[in-house]
Amino acid sequence: MLNRKTVAVALVLVLLVSMLSGCAAGSTVTPPARDIKVSVDDALAAQNAGMAGLMAGKVEWTEGQFSSFLTVLLQQNTGPNMPIKSIKAWFEPGNKIFLRAELNDGVLLGGSTIDLAGAVAVGADHHLTVNLTDAAANGMSVSGAPVDMVSSWINHFLADPNLGVAVDVKTDQGKLTLGLAQM
Numbered sequence: 028m029l030n031r032k033t034v035a036v037a038l039v040l041v042l043l044v045s046m047l048s049g050c051a052a053g054s055t056v057t058p059p060a061r062d063i064k065v066s067v068d069d070a071l072a073a074q075n076a077g078m079a080g081l082m083a084g085k086v087e088w089t090e091g092q093f094s095s096f097l098t099v100l101l102q103q104n105t106g107p108n109m110p111i112k113s114i115k116a117w118f119e120p121g122n123k124i125f126l127r128a129e130l131n132d133g134v135l136l137g138g139s140t141i142d143l144a145g146a147v148a149v150g151a152d153h154h155l156t157v158n159l160t161d162a163a164a165n166g167m168s169v170s171g172a173p174v175d176m177v178s179s180w181i182n183h184f185l186a187d188p189n190l191g192v193a194v195d196v197k198t199d200q201g202k203l204t205l206g207l208a209q210m
Contacts, residue, residue, distance in 0.1 A: 055170075056142035056163040058125035061090065061201065063115045069095035080207060087204045090117055110134040118198040122146045124157070138165040145178065153192045153208065157181045 073092035080086025088096070098113040110130050117125040126143040135141075145159035159178045161170045195206035 055168040056125065056144045056161045058115075058127055058142060058144075059117045059119065059200075061117060063090050063094050063117070065091070065095045065098045065113050065115070067095070067099055070099035080205070084208070085204065085206050087202055090115075090201050093118075093203060116203075118201060118203045120199055122148060122196060122198045124198065124203075135165060140164065143174075143177075145174075147196050147198065147203075149193045149196050150182075152186065153194060154182075154186045155193045155196060155205070156185060 069089075069091045073088055073096035076088060076092065077086050077096075094113070094115045097116065101109065101111060101114065112129045112131050115127045115129070119125070123146055124144070128141045128143075130139045130141065132139065141162065141164045143159050144161045145157060148156050148158065150156040157178055159174045159181075161168055162174050162177070163169075192208040193205055194208050195204075197204045
């Protein structure tokens with residue numbers, strides 16, 4: 028079972044490791060400039076699309092739906108001390124993804140966001156996988172082993188058999204399409 032605070036701990040761990048490992052100055056993660064509004068209505072639309080997708084074998088989410096779903100799910104399953112205010116996701120062609128964790132005030136000195144960049148794919152075991160390549164916060168960036176550790180952690184949870192079997196994943200500007208095996 029997913030621990031309520033493991034997402035926040037992993038993001039903060041990436042930041043800490045990046046500071047301790049002599050990270051590069053200047054953020055190399057630049058999400059697209061598209062504005063994403065997080066709302067309960069979009070979260071419910073994403074949930075409905077996901078449930079319909081389980082039956083149809085294909086689900087398509089917009090950036091707003093996916094971001095709202097992640098944010099509302101996080102808010103409902105954590106307590107008031109959760110350091111993450113919202114999570115925003117941008118999708119680009121070629122299965123590229125950008126994630127931004129917006130933090131509550133006082134979590135980090137000098138900034139309030141952690142940005143991640145990478146790609147999504149379907150692995151050999153037919154589970155969705157994430158390959159993060161870069162992370163940035165407070166004007167510093169990191170790549171390599173610290174980011175690989177976070178990718179491995181996320182992929183461990185995505186490999187849960189309860190999440191179903193993915194057969195295809197595709198991103199385009201502003202949307203994510205996931206093909207699922209029929210039961």
